[in-house]
Amino acid sequence: xxxxxxxxxxxxxxxxxxxxxxxxxxxxxxxxxxxxxxxxxxxxxxxxxxxxxxxxxxxxxxxxxxxxxxxxxxxxxxxxxxxxxxxxxxxxxxxxxxxxxxxxxxxxxxxxxxxxxxxxxxxxxxxxxxxxxxxxxxxxxxxxxxxxxxxxxxxxxxxxxxxxxxxxxxxxxxxxxxxxxxxxxxxxxxxxxxxxxxxxxxxxxxxxxxxxxxxxxxxxxxxxxxxxxxxxxxxxxxxxxxxxxxxxxxxxxxxxxxxxxxxxxxxxxxxxxxxxxxxxxxxxxxxxxxxxxxxxxxx
Amino acid sequence: xxxxxxxxxxxxxxxxxxxxxxxxxxxxxxxxxxxxxxxxxxxxxxxxxxxxxxxxxxxxxxxxxxxxxxxxxxxxxxxxxxxxxxxxxxxxxxxxxxxxxxxxxxxxxxxxxxxxxxxxxxxxxxxxxxxxxxxxxxxxxxxxxxxxxxxxxxxxxxxxxxxxxxxxxxxxxxxxxxxxxxxxxxxxxxxxxxxxxxxxxxxxxxxxxxxxxxxxxxxxxxxxxxxxxxxxxxxxxxxxxxxxxxxxxxxxxxxxxxxxxxxxxxxxxxxxxxxxxxxxxxxxxxxxxxxxxxxxxxxxxxxxxxxxxx
Numbered sequence: 343x344x345x346x347x348x349x350x351x352x353x354x355x356x357x358x359x360x361x362x363x364x365x366x367x368x369x370x371x372x373x374x375x376x377x378x379x380x381x382x383x384x385x386x387x388x389x390x391x392x393x394x395x396x397x398x399x400x401x402x403x404x405x406x407x408x409x410x411x412x413x414x415x416x417x418x419x420x421x422x423x424x425x426x427x428x429x430x431x432x433x434x435x436x437x438x439x440x441x442x443x444x445x446x447x448x449x450x451x452x453x454x455x456x457x458x459x460x461x462x463x464x465x466x467x468x469x470x471x472x473x474x475x476x477x478x479x480x481x482x483x484x485x486x487x488x489x490x491x492x493x494x495x496x497x498x499x500x501x502x503x504x505x506x507x508x509x510x511x512x513x514x515x516x517x518x519x520x521x522x523x524x525x526x527x528x529x530x531x532x533x534x535x536x537x538x539x540x541x542x543x544x545x546x547x548x549x550x551x552x553x554x555x556x557x558x559x560x561x562x563x564x565x566x567x568x569x570x571x572x573x574x575x576x577x578x579x580x581x582x583x584x585x586x587x588x589x590x591x592x593x594x595x596x597x598x599x600x601x602x603x604x605x606x607x608x609x610x611x612x613x614x615x616x617x618x619x620x621x622x623x624x625x626x627x628x629x630x631x632x633x634x635x636x637x638x639x640x641x
Numbered sequence: 642x643x644x645x646x647x648x649x650x651x652x653x654x655x656x657x658x659x660x661x662x663x664x665x666x667x668x669x670x671x672x673x674x675x676x677x678x679x680x681x682x683x684x685x686x687x688x689x690x691x692x693x694x695x696x697x698x699x700x701x702x703x704x705x706x707x708x709x710x711x712x713x714x715x716x717x718x719x720x721x722x723x724x725x726x727x728x729x730x731x732x733x734x735x736x737x738x739x740x741x742x743x744x745x746x747x748x749x750x751x752x753x754x755x756x757x758x759x760x761x762x763x764x765x766x767x768x769x770x771x772x773x774x775x776x777x778x779x780x781x782x783x784x785x786x787x788x789x790x791x792x793x794x795x796x797x798x799x800x801x802x803x804x805x806x807x808x809x810x811x812x813x814x815x816x817x818x819x820x821x822x823x824x825x826x827x828x829x830x831x832x833x834x835x836x837x838x839x840x841x842x843x844x845x846x847x848x849x850x851x852x853x854x855x856x857x858x859x860x861x862x863x864x865x866x867x868x869x870x871x872x873x874x875x876x877x878x879x880x881x882x883x884x885x886x887x888x889x890x891x892x893x894x895x896x897x898x899x900x901x902x903x904x905x906x907x908x909x910x911x912x913x914x915x916x917x918x919x920x921x922x923x924x925x926x927x928x929x930x931x932x933x934x935x936x937x938x939x940x941x942x943x944x945x946x947x948x949x950x951x
Contacts, residue, residue: 376754376757379750379754380754380761380764380765383751383754383765383768383769384764384765384768386823387768387769387771387772387827388768388771390772390775390780390783390784390787390823391771391775391783393783393786393787393795394779394782394783394786397786405792405793406791406792406793407793408793408794408795408798409793410795450677450678450681451678453674453675453677453678454674454675454677454678454679456674457670457671457672457674457675458675461667461668461670461671461674462664462667462668462671463667463668463671463672464668469675469679472679472682472683473682476682476686478880478930478931478934479686479927479930480883480884480903480923480926480927480930481884482884482886482903482906482907482923482926483689483690483693483906483923483924483926483927484685484686484689484690484693485906485907485910485911486689486693486696486906486910486911486916486919486920486923487688487689487690487692487693487696487920488689489910489911490692490703490916491688491689491692506685507685509681509685510681510682510685510686513678513681513682514682517678542666542667542670543670567773567774570776571776571777573777573778573886573887573890574886574887574903574907577890578907578911588776589776589777589778589779589887592778592779592782593778593890593891605786605792608782609782609786612776612778612779612782612783615776615779616774616775616776616779619774619775619776620771620774620775622774623767623770623771623773623774624767627763627766627767627770628763628766630770631755631766631770631831631834634828634831634832634835635831635832635834635835635838636835
């Protein structure tokens with residue numbers, strides 16, 4: 343059974359049992375305790391987000407005035423970053439590079455995960471070991487040689503120059519999460535299809551792929567968040583708006599002068615890149631939890 | 642019809658051959674399916690690894706690309722006798738140990754809350770995941786501005802500080818570590834949550850009947866049963882924390898004694914363009930990370946095979 347599914351099922355049955363056992367006072371006390379915990383979690387999680395949101399709504403002159411709530415609300419920071427080309431280009435790069443790298447990683451990982459979850463072949467452990475080694479590899483150690491190589495073969499500061507490392511480092515997690523999902527698919531259906539004369543590939547494409555879609559979507563989201571968040575490669579392997587992604591662009595926003603960091607612009611850009619990921623997390627919270635936990639534990 | 646009949650009663654020898662063929666076809670398909678991902682992973686990592694190792698044995702400077710000479714282990718000697726290397730190992734270790742330790746405690750509490758809460762479960766999970774989804778650079782800026790007295794941050798205001806915490810080493814460490822904790826506790830909680838789900842309720846109920854307190858039940862039942870999940874969570878977070886880069890980059894680029902090994906690696910390679918020394922730092926960082934993984938896996942028996950649930 344998938345760990346994710348086990349989590350939610352165990353949760354449901356526990357809740358049902360607690361209600362049935364009917365220790366009213368204990369139940370009430372627990373409810374109060376958990377409500378308090380909920381408030382603490384919400385405050386801790388959201389204060390830094392609100393803080394940057396409030397900063398982005400302050401007038402450029404009052405960004406550093408020390409108040410949490412702006413005295414004068416303004417959207418001028420947003421119009422400023424969308425008017426200057428740097429941010430819109432970076433946004434385009436982030437979306438394009440993130441989507442392509444994620445799509446490639448998920449396609450490659452799906453086929454590998456299918457083989458790992460489903461087929462019997464020698465060398466399975468070796469593949470998982472390679473994935474694990476790649477996942478643990480300090481990415482900064484690759485930056486020097488890649489920088490060097492990319493400059494020689496003309497990939498420096500291009501989309502493929504970032505897509506290739508993103509795809510590579512997204513593969514291990516994708517393989518783990520997907521193979522965990524794939525193990526939960528009712529494979530009798532595949533056998534049934536094969537008995538009906540489908541080749542293994544047809545069985546994969548026509549029967550299993552649709553069943554696997556939820557796992558694939560989840561993996562897509564998780565991987566996209568990883569690519570979207572990357573900073574190490576973005577800052578090292580790009581130099582211009584040609585391929586610079588948003589995290590790198592934010593870190594290098596040109597200020598009015600060398601000594602004045604444009605915090606208002608940074609805050610506005612920060613809010614813009616945060617919103618899509620926040621929406622993904624909020625909408626797919628259950629799937630992300632299931633995906634990451636399923637990929638993480640040896641049962 | 643004839644096909645079914647033939648399949649129903651095949652002669653013994655041909656059935657054996659049929660199975661072998663099937664197995665062989667299955668293996669062929671498996672290798673075909675695994676190959677692309679494996680080739681990409683090996684190609685993209687193997688070349689740079691070999692390149693790094695070669696460069697680490699050379700005097701190589703990007704400003705003089707044609708003047709590479711073999712210098713044996715000189716680069717390693719230079720790095721390992723440099724004060725800055727050992728200082729950075731110390732900085733990285735301090736940040737890693739404190740950040741992972743606190744992430745573990747808070748992550749466990751968050752996981753317990755996510756697992757058990759009777760109130761607004763979906764809301765708790767969604768909001769609890771928010772820091773996980775935030776771009777690290779954004780998180781770093783938000784906390785950096787929050788701590789900065791000069792830039793009107795709210796934290797010095799609330800704490801009544803009169804000097805800028807970010808102008809002292811201690812204050813910078815506190816701010817950097819809190820940022821790491823805030824950003825990464827949700828992921829730690831998710832890894833632990835997976836382990837919590839494996840603890841059967843029956844054991845808790847039985848212990849409750851026997852009069853065990855909540856703490857006893859947690860300490861004697863939950864923790865031991867969760868050991869594999871805990872080790873995997875600690876391993877993942879330790880390895881990741883040890884590579885800390887972006888938060889420090891945004892905060893102060895390693896000033897005030899906060900430089901991490903990754904930061905040193907970056908500045909040697911890309912600011913000073915010293916590929917030889919930088920590559921030696923890369924190899925040493927890689928060895929340290931491998932050592933940590935080895936200690937966790939062999940020493941503590943962490944079953945670091947995520948998804949290897951069979």
